[in-house]
Amino acid sequence: MSAYVSAFELFSVGVGPSSSHTVGPLRAARVFVERLREARVLPSVARVGCVLYGSLGATGIGHGTPDAVVAGWQGYAPETVPPGNVRGAWSGWLDGAALLLDGTHPVAFSRGDVVFEPRTRLPQHPNAMRMTAWDAAGAVVSAETFYSVGGGFIRRDGDDEGGREPTRWPYRFxxxxxxxxxxxxxxxxxxxxxxxxxxxxxxxxxxxxxxxxxxxxxxxxxxxxxxxxxxxxxxxxxxxxxxxxxxxxxxxxxxxxxxxxxxxxxxxxxxxxxxxxxxxxxxxxxxxxxxxxxxxxxxxxxxxxxxxxxxxxxxxxxxxxxxxxxxxxxxxxxxxxxxxxxxxxxxxxxxxxxxxxxxxxxxxxxxxxxxxxxxxxxxxxxxxxxxxxxxxxxxxxxxxxxxxxxxxxxxxxxxxxxxxxxxxxxxxxxxxxxxxxxxxxxxxxxxxxxxxxxxxxxxxxxx
Missing domain, CATH: 1.10.4100 (2-methylcitrate dehydratase PrpD)
Structure with missing residues (x-):
C-alpha cells in the first residue's frame, strides 16, 4: 500500500458548493446508473430513489445534494456538467415529470423520492447514501450504498478499498x-x-x-x-x-x-x-x-x-x-x-x-x-x-x-x-x-x- 494519490484525482474539476455533498453524490448517482446500463437492466427500471444518511441528510439541501443526485442520474459528470444543470435539478423539479436516466431512459420521478435521514449514521462513514431502482411491478432491480468520503472521492459498499491503487507507483510511502x-x-x-x-x-x-x-x-x-x-x-x-x-x-x-x-x-x-x-x-x-x-x-x-x-x-x-x-x-x-x-x-x-x-x-x-x-x-x-x-x-x-x-x-x-x-x-x-x-x-x-x-x-x- 501507498498513501500517494494522483494529482489528477486530488485536484478534480467539479461544481460547488461541496465536494463531499455535491461532487461525490453526483459522481455516485452517475456510477449507479452506469452500473444499471452495464448490467443491461436499465430498460426495466421504472423508478429510482435515494436515501441520504447522516451529514448528507442533515445539510444536504443547503449543499445541493439532492440536486446533485438527480443530475448524476441524468448522466452528467462533475468535470463537464454546466453548473446550471445541477442547480435546481431537484429543488425545481416538477413532480411526476419524466427523469431521463443516463440521458436516455425515462422514469417517473418526484422530489419525495429523495429521502433525508439525518439521525441515521451508517458505521462506515457519516456521508452515506443508498440508491434503489425498481421495476414497474415494484420489485427491486438494484440497490447500492455509496459513501462520499471527502474531496469528491466515493466508495461503493462492498468494493475493495485497496483494489483501486495503481501498482506502478515507483515511490510508495x-x-x-x-x-x-x-x-x-x-x-x-x-x-x-x-x-x-x-x-x-x-x-x-x-x-x-x-x-x-x-x-x-x-x-x-x-x-x-x-x-x-x-x-x-x-x-x-x-x-x-x-x-x-x-x-x-x-x-x-x-x-x-x-x-x-x-x-x-x-x-x-x-x-x-x-x-x-x-x-x-x-x-x-x-x-x-x-x-x-x-x-x-x-x-x-x-x-x-x-x-x-x-x-x-x-x-x-x-x-x-x-x-x-x-x-x-x-x-x-x-x-x-x-x-x-x-x-x-x-x-x-x-x-x-x-x-x-x-x-x-x-x-x-x-x-x-x-x-x-x-x-x-x-x-x-x-x-x-x-x-x-x-x-x-x-x-x-x-x-x-x-x-x-x-x-x-x-x-x-x-x-x-x-x-x-x-x-x-x-x-x-x-x-x-x-x-x-x-x-x-x-x-x-x-x-x-x-x-x-x-x-x-x-x-x-x-x-
Missing amino acids: TSAAELLELCDRDGLSIAGLARRNEEALRPEGEVAAGLDAIWAAMTECVEAGLRADGTLPGMLRVRRRAGAMRAQLEAAESAGGRELPGEWLGAFALAVNEENASGGRVVTAPTNGAAGILPAVAMYWWRFAAESLLAPEDLDRRRGIRRFLLTATALGSLFKANASISGAEGGCQAEVGSACAMAAGGLTAVMGGDNAQIENAAEIAMEHHLGLTCDPVGGLVQIPCIERNAIAASTAVTAARLALRGDGTHYVSLDAVVETMRQTGIDMSHKYKETSEGGLAVNVVEC
Whole structure:
C-alpha cells in the first residue's frame, strides 16, 4: 500500500458548493446508473430513489445534494456538467415529470423520492447514501450504498478499498518520514518524487499539460469570483465581497499606492469560495469547502513573489506552479490516507487544515525551501488548525467557510515564511500532527462535523 494519490484525482474539476455533498453524490448517482446500463437492466427500471444518511441528510439541501443526485442520474459528470444543470435539478423539479436516466431512459420521478435521514449514521462513514431502482411491478432491480468520503472521492459498499491503487507507483510511502527518506535516498525533491509517480501512469508531456489545466481552472475560478457581485444563493443573502475588494485594490494601485499582496491574497481566496458557494465551477483542493486556499496562495506567489525568484517568462512560472501542485499532492495524500479530508468525518480541521498545510508546503517549495522545510511548513499550518469545527450556518458553505479560506491562506503564507527562516529541524513532526488530527476528529462531537447542529450554526440567527 501507498498513501500517494494522483494529482489528477486530488485536484478534480467539479461544481460547488461541496465536494463531499455535491461532487461525490453526483459522481455516485452517475456510477449507479452506469452500473444499471452495464448490467443491461436499465430498460426495466421504472423508478429510482435515494436515501441520504447522516451529514448528507442533515445539510444536504443547503449543499445541493439532492440536486446533485438527480443530475448524476441524468448522466452528467462533475468535470463537464454546466453548473446550471445541477442547480435546481431537484429543488425545481416538477413532480411526476419524466427523469431521463443516463440521458436516455425515462422514469417517473418526484422530489419525495429523495429521502433525508439525518439521525441515521451508517458505521462506515457519516456521508452515506443508498440508491434503489425498481421495476414497474415494484420489485427491486438494484440497490447500492455509496459513501462520499471527502474531496469528491466515493466508495461503493462492498468494493475493495485497496483494489483501486495503481501498482506502478515507483515511490510508495505511508508517512511523511518515509516520504523524506525516499527523497533523501534518491536525491529528489518532494515534487520530483510526485512527478515520477505521475509519469508512471502517463507520459511526461501529459503530466505537465494536466497540471497546467488544473492551474488554468483555478485561475479561471479566481478571475470569475473577482468580477462577480450581488448576493449568494440561500436564506442568508450573503453579499459577495471579492469584486469590491478587487476594485478597491486596483484603485489604490492606480493612484500610486503600493501593492498590498496580503490583501490580494484574501481577495483571491474569497473569490474562489464565493464562486463555490454560488454553485460555480471550482477545483477540489482537496475539497470544495477549502477550495480557495491553494489557488489563493499559488496566485499570491505567481503575482507577487515569482519575479524575485524566476525569470519573468510564463514558462518558468508554469514550472513553479507544477512544483507547487505536485508538492501539495504528496502532502495531501498523507492527510487523506492517515486521517481525513472530510469535514463530516474530521471537522473543518480535515478540510481547511489539510488545504492550509498543502498550500504552505507548496509555497515553501517554490520559494526555494528544501524537503525538511516543506515538511516543517506543512506541520506548522496543520498544527494550528487542530480542533477546528465544521458548523456551517444554515447548512450553507458560506458562514464561516468563505472567510475561513482567506484566513487559512494567510496562515499558509506565515507557516511557509517561518519554515524558510529555519533549517527544517523542529520538535513536532508532520506525522504526529496528522495522527493528532485523526484522533481529534474521532473525539469531536458529531454536532461539529458538518451537521449544523452545534457551534455557529445554532448560535447565529438565520435571516
